[in-house]
Amino acid sequence: MKKLEGVKVGFALTGSHCTIDEVLIELQKVAAEGAVLYPVISVSVDETDTRFGAAAAWKSRIKEITSQGIINSIVGAETVGPDKMFDVLVVAPCTGNTLGKLANAITDGPVLMAIKAHLRNQRPVVIGVSTNDGLSMNARNIGLLLNTKNIYLVPFGQDNPAGKPNSLKAKMNLLVDTIACALQYKQVQPVLVTYD
Numbered sequence: 001m002k003k004l005e006g007v008k009v010g011f012a013l014t015g016s017h018c019t020i021d022e023v024l025i026e027l028q029k030v031a032a033e034g035a036v037l038y039p040v041i042s043v044s045v046d047e048t049d050t051r052f053g054a055a056a057a058w059k060s061r062i063k064e065i066t067s068q069g070i071i072n073s074i075v076g077a078e079t080v081g082p083d084k085m086f087d088v089l090v091v092a093p094c095t096g097n098t099l100g101k102l103a104n105a106i107t108d109g110p111v112l113m114a115i116k117a118h119l120r121n122q123r124p125v126v127i128g129v130s131t132n133d134g135l136s137m138n139a140r141n142i143g144l145l146l147n148t149k150n151i152y153l154v155p156f157g158q159d160n161p162a163g164k165p166n167s168l169k170a171k172m173n174l175l176v177d178t179i180a181c182a183l184q185y186k187q188v189q190p191v192l193v194t195y196d
Helices: 017-032 043-047 055-066 074-078 096-103 110-119 139-146 172-182
Strands: 008-013 036-041 088-094 125-131 151-153 168-170
Touching: 008 017, 008 055, 008 110, 017 036, 017 043, 017 055, 017 088, 017 125, 017 172, 036 055, 036 110, 043 055, 074 110, 088 096, 088 110, 088 168, 088 172, 096 110, 096 125, 096 139, 110 125, 125 172, 139 151, 151 172, 168 172
Parallel strands: 008 036, 008 088, 088 125, 125 151
Antiparallel strands: 125 168
């Protein structure tokens, strides 16, 4: 049996552009486990072309995997709560900027509005962190979120301790297991992992 058969998964992507390709591979795995996917993207993902890829290309791939329209506005994300659109909401990659705003109750974009609207229903949110300042300015925000009801983190660690000692990144290949645990209101363990 598939781990996520029929589960309605909101899947939000934020502007860690160097991680989006990796996350889209995991998005395909979530789909293969039987989930019904509803994509949400930040303004950065919606509008920014980078050396890692063009916004239009990312959106095309997301639509191809999810077969759904993309939520890319605060107005579009507002209905997540009242309509009880998702069983679980995944935010991956989740930038330090998004982490900081979420930890401090700032709702100024579609992803943050989707999280706020989803949490009002006491449903789980899964965070796949990807930030260069996870062990500096955002360490306290990660600590706050680890201790927040209905927030679950994909196991994470230092992805490049020598070159970027403050950088933290989720092991995105643990996303399906993290979602399955979060649906039972449990944090997958261990949370802190090492990179090979």
